Amino acid sequence: METYANALLYAIPFFTFLVLFEILYGHLVKKQTYRALDTIASLSSGLTNIIKDSLGLVIMIVSYPFLLSKISIFTIENTWVVYIVAFIAIDFASYWNHRLSHHVNYFWNQHVIHHSSEEFNLACALRQSISNFFGYVALLLIPAALVGVPSEVIGLLLPIHLFAQFWYHTKHIGKLGFLEYIIVTPSQHRVHHAINDIYLDKNLAAIFCIWDRMFGTFQEELDEVPPVYGVLKPAKTWNPVLINFQHLWRLIVDAWRTNNWWDKFRIWFMPTGWRPQDVKEKYPVEIIEDPYGYEKYHTNPSKLLISFSIAQFVITLLLILFMFFNYGNIGFNNLLIYGLIMFLGIYSYTSVMDGTKYSWVFESIRTLLGLYIIYTTSDWFGVNEFFSQGSNLVALYFIISFASTLYFLFFEQREIKESYA
Template sequence: MPEFPNIILYAIPFFVISIGLELYGSIKENKKSYETKDAVTSITMGLGNVLLGFISKGMVLVAFMMIYDNFRIFTIPFAWWSFILLLFADDFAYYWFHRISHQNRLFWASHVVHHSSQHYNLSTALRQTWSGGFYTFIFWLWLPLIGFHPGMILLQMSVSLLYQFWIHTEAIDKMPKWFEAIMNTPSHHRVHHGSNPLYLDRNHAGIFIIWDKLFGTFQPELKEEKVVYGLVTNINTHNPITVAFHEWVAMGRDVFSGKKSLGDRIKYIVKPPGWKHDGTGKSSTDLRNEWQESVGRSQSAVGSSQSAVGNEL
């Protein structure tokens, strides 16, 4: 097996320079896309993720190697075509990891970190989980099973993460139409970070937006619906510890406190964020449906008003 470099570590200077250039452009054009405390928090979360990654990636590598050495169905060689296959296979795995991370509270507890900023800039890309690396790798376990070497998989996972850095910006409006049709772009990913009901749980792509289009989760960015970044209920803190673990604490409180059946306690782990056993909670689907109904009522009222005016004339 050839030795693959840790490209994320090599990319750190690129991250720093890119953030500096975007910050300079933001100040020059008075866009106010950066807020100091928010950016520092994002960078701190990124550094914590890298440090914890030395432990979590070791665990992931062991798990992948156990499957590859003992249970693999095929042996996929180190060849140019195998890396192309892995590019799509890894991205397919990422799509389902990302989608389920918005639909299952256990996975949302780690992923919510990335959505906790109310700003959208390159520093937001660094706002990464401190806990997810220890268990979200289960979505990639099928790759060593079918014969991809663990080293190849870890390299491609890093490539995916590196690609997703540049799409966290408002400095780029739209890419060429052919690129927007196939690839994940800043416009597509801005939608994903929106707390607007229309944008909730949409555009889960890593590199290729085609998965969202195939599985019905695609939503284009609309000029008339400006993206509002952050969470439906923002945590309003810059404390990295709180950012990293606030949802774990909230989930633990829901699971272990109060009088609930065992089934309800389990549902607080597996149901979508916002679910409540007493029916008072609202998921992203509920919020989107309510919004669509309100828009429909508004359009109906406007239509009735225009019709009445027309009759009077």
């Protein structure tokens, strides 16, 4: 996990730079694909994902090394051929994992966050899940295990394979000629993120589009059908933590409400969106039927609120980068506390973006916990070793953040809501 944390020290600034570059480019060509709060929500979702992954918060059903030790038929030497075989195996597994997420109710919950943005840009690529509780990807890597691909190779290529999917989340690159027949392109992935009927559940491949063409899930982007982005059951919140669990909560509620015991069981494994008939009739859920007539979620933010939200994201990002920088010295138990404080902060400020009144509760818990740590240790997880006034600055940040939260929730947000009347 420490190796992964060190890699993120370089990956996070790089991805952030590319997002800022795309924003600048969109401004220069007068084709902006970003909205402020949507962008902050996307970037903040990325932060929640890397915190969870860096702490290893997942229940491993079966690990790849275990699988390799039990079913491998051959032993492959660690040469360049192994890396090619491994990358293809990972991409094949990714296709079927992705297809599973789009077609089974329970698994859709771990993927819905990635589709929840109603914009399409590099930032939305960072909307990654924190609701994937169980590690089962190794089961999809059985072909690699059978031929004896070393676990070290799989471990090295998995993050590279994930990072390689970042670049094609953009509207600024058109079709790419012959490459459209080899790799996943921005055009193909725009189709994948669209909610138009003709585009739903298409183009599920990650790197090589051959899988979509082989298994009947390929769809070309059509000039006469401009993609509309988002999910059919709109999230209607900027809070990435809530988005991660919205679908799961709907499944739990539907399973509780239905009178049919068979439906209580099978709802988890039915096609995405399936609901028991009795619940569906009594408790209808909003579904977008006309993508072109749907109005995107917005909360009419003031410039001050936008500035507050950007500042919250930037400071949270810096605190997380420090966590990765000092990862080995903080210790696992303290890392869990650190991660909890970061989660509370992201939950709080994205809820303020929504104007959700109860978010002050989460901000209060975060502030008290943060100040308690600084008071009892006279430090902030070792920051004073690098900067003598570091913990004092962190304490000041918590106090200002808490006061600002109260202001936006009980003063400015009230004025904004009255402006709708």
